[in-house]
Amino acid sequence: MTNFEFFNPTKIVFGTETIAKLDQLVPANARVMILLGGESARKNGTVAEVRAALGSREVHEFNGIEPNPTYETLMQAVEIIRAEKLDFLLAVGGGSVIDGTKFIAAAVPFAGEPWDILTTFGQTITSALPFGTVLTLPATGSEMNHGAVITQKATHTKLPFMNPLVFPQFSILDPSKTFTLPTRQIANGVVDAFVHTVEQYLTYPVNGMVQDRYAEGLLNILIEIGPKVLANPQDYDLRANLMWAATQALNGLIGAGVPQDWSTHMIGHELTALFDIDHARTLAIVLPANLVLRSESKREKLLQYADRVWHITAGTEEERIAAAINKTREFFEAMGIKTRLADYDLGAAVIDTVIAKLEAHGMTALGERQDVTLAMSRQILENSL
Numbered sequence: 001m002t003n004f005e006f007f008n009p010t011k012i013v014f015g016t017e018t019i020a021k022l023d024q025l026v027p028a029n030a031r032v033m034i035l036l037g038g039e040s041a042r043k044n045g046t047v048a049e050v051r052a053a054l055g056s057r058e059v060h061e062f063n064g065i066e067p068n069p070t071y072e073t074l075m076q077a078v079e080i081i082r083a084e085k086l087d088f089l090l091a092v093g094g095g096s097v098i099d100g101t102k103f104i105a106a107a108v109p110f111a112g113e114p115w116d117i118l119t120t121f122g123q124t125i126t127s128a129l130p131f132g133t134v135l136t137l138p139a140t141g142s143e144m145n146h147g148a149v150i151t152q153k154a155t156h157t158k159l160p161f162m163n164p165l166v167f168p169q170f171s172i173l174d175p176s177k178t179f180t181l182p183t184r185q186i187a188n189g190v191v192d193a194f195v196h197t198v199e200q201y202l203t204y205p206v207n208g209m210v211q212d213r214y215a216e217g218l219l220n221i222l223i224e225i226g227p228k229v230l231a232n233p234q235d236y237d238l239r240a241n242l243m244w245a246a247t248q249a250l251n252g253l254i255g256a257g258v259p260q261d262w263s264t265h266m267i268g269h270e271l272t273a274l275f276d277i278d279h280a281r282t283l284a285i286v287l288p289a290n291l292v293l294r295s296e297s298k299r300e301k302l303l304q305y306a307d308r309v310w311h312i313t314a315g316t317e318e319e320r321i322a323a324a325i326n327k328t329r330e331f332f333e334a335m336g337i338k339t340r341l342a343d344y345d346l347g348a349a350v351i352d353t354v355i356a357k358l359e360a361h362g363m364t365a366l367g368e369r370q371d372v373t374l375a376m377s378r379q380i381l382e383n384s385l
Contacts, residue, residue, distance in 0.1 A: 001208040001257035008252055010144045011170040014244070016236075018172050019046070022053035022090075025132060025170045030088035031058045033081055035101045037065045037093040041136055044180050050092055050134060060086060065093070068272055068279065069100035070153040071115060078107045078114065081129075089131035091168075094185075095140025095192075098133050099148035102166040105129040118150055122161030133171040137181060138243040139189035139280070141196060141250025143171035151273050158273035159361065173247065175239040183230055186242075187335040188280035190226040193246040194219060194331075195283040199262050200255040202291065202301050203368040208258040215254045216308045221245050223309070226335055263366035264290050267377055270357045277344055284332040284339045289383035291325045293376065297369065341384050351381045 013021055026032065032054060034047070041047050051059060062077045081089075081104065091101035105128040107114035116124055135143045142148065147162040178186070201215035222245055229238045248254070267290075268282030277285075295302055299321065306312040306324035315323065329339050341347065355378050358364070366372035372380075 001206050001211070002259075004257040006252060006256045007164065008144065008167065010168045010251075012144065012173060012247070013170060014173045014240075016174055016176050018174050019049040019134060020053050021172065022050060022132075022134075023055060025172075026054060026057065026088060026090070028057070031084070031086045032060070032088045032090055033077070033084075033086045034059060034061045035065060035077065035089060035091045035093070035097055035104065036061060036063045037067070037097045039063075040180065041092050044177065046092060046134065046136060046177055050090065058086075060084060065097045065100040066151075067096050068149075068151045068158065068276070069096050069103070070151050071103075071118070072153050074100050074103050074107070074150065075114065077104050081108050087129060089129055091131060091133040092136065094135070094137025095142040098135070098142040098168070099140070099150065101131050101133070102128075102142070102146075102148040103150050103161075105131050106163065106166055115152065118152075118157075118159040118161055120161075121159070122147075122163035122166075125161075125163040125165055128163075128165040130169050133168045134177075135171055135173050135243070136177045137185055137189060138173075138178060138239075138246040139185075139192040141193070141247050143168060143173065144247050144251040149269065156273045156357070157361065158269040160269075171247075173243050175236055175243050178239045178243065179234055181233075183233075183336070184278075186229055186233075187226075187337055188278055189246060190222055190229065190242065190335055191284050191332055191337055192280040193242075193249040194222045194226075195264060195280070195287055196246075196249040197222075197254065198287065199264060200258065200260045202298055202305060203259040203261050204298065205300050205304075206258055211254050211256065211258045212304070214248075216305075218245050218249055218254070219309045223331060226331070230335070259368040261366075261368045263372045263377075263380075266363045266366050267354070267358065267380060270354045270361075270363075274353060274357065275344065275346060275350070281337055281344070284337045285341055285344070285384050286380060288325055288329040288332075288339055289380050291328070292322075293380055293383060294367070294372075295321050295325070297371070339384075341381070348382070348385060351378060354381060
């Protein structure tokens with residue numbers, strides 16, 4: 001495996017009835033902003049639990065962070081926090097709320113134009129407000145990493161950023177808080193975690209035995225429990241394993257010391273920004289076509305994937321690779337997630353627009369070998385029709 005440095009300072013508090021521990025986790029004199037998405041966390045009582053745990057601390061709320069958090073909305077929160085001189089943030093929600101909170105944490109003390117945080121992919125961040133999270137939707141792993149993705153609604157631009165200063169100080173993971181989630185969101189979460197794992201695993205071998213087996217274990221777990229979590233929404237153990245698998249899929253461990261791809265995500269981001277398709281669903285559209293087109297450069301890992309994840313051992317190498325990719329598509333479809341652009345009423349006419357956005361955002365050499373050119377991205381989209 002290649003050289004690497006691994007650092008993850010986020011404290012995880014996992015299990016039922018753990019929200020009360022906020023009293024120990026948040027400084028006693030903190031002036032807190034709670035960041036929220038929709039109304040689900042309020043309706044299921046989570047916000048009331050959070051407020052009770054925070055006790056006599058000064059607490060403000062900001063509602064309305066979108067499923068794809070927008071710069072415009074987040075900047076409203078930034079201005080309130082600056083005006084009220086708040087000094088601790090608490091994200092209560094899923095990955096979008098946490099991503100938005102990371103941006104807000106960096107933007108409040110930022111001296112220049114905060115959009116520069118995105119255009120420099122986080123390299124210009126020099127300080128950030130401290131924050132924690134109460135996770136209510138397992139999917140993105142944002143609760144235990146230092147990355148986020150933000151959309152500028154005015155320009156249909158969706159960009160990622162990373163910086164060690166935006167690791168959450170802590171994250172509370174209570175699987176029982178996911179019992180009331182809609183089926184669509186749970187299905188999205190399973191697929192999101194699955195593709196996060198694939199992006200760090202299906203590249204080329206570097207003898208990262210620990211990382212490979214760890215990734216394969218996560219994929220096998222998601223395949224096993226994916227349909228079950230949809231069918232048994234009140235099963236605590238299923239929800240607990242999904243929540244922890246989604247966190248592990250993107251907390252840095254399986255990607256340490258191995259090549260990573262992320263081309264599926266970069267192409268998917270453009271589809272979300274342009275056409276407002278759920279993030280996980282764009283991944284399900286792009287990944288199978290991406291793997292088919294690049295099956296030769298990913299041959300060794302695809303054969304390993306076929307064997308260890310899908311238990312496909314019969315047939316020629318080409319047949320096993322094709323079968324593994326088909327199994328991947330079938331898994332997404334079984335989760336209720338369609339895998340073709342046509343399923344979202346999009347045809348060939350949109351491809352030029354997507355490619356133009358990729359070019360404008362500098363996404364001209366993607367993938368673990370930086371060989372996914374714009375021409376190849378075009379072909380991936382054509383194969384996704």
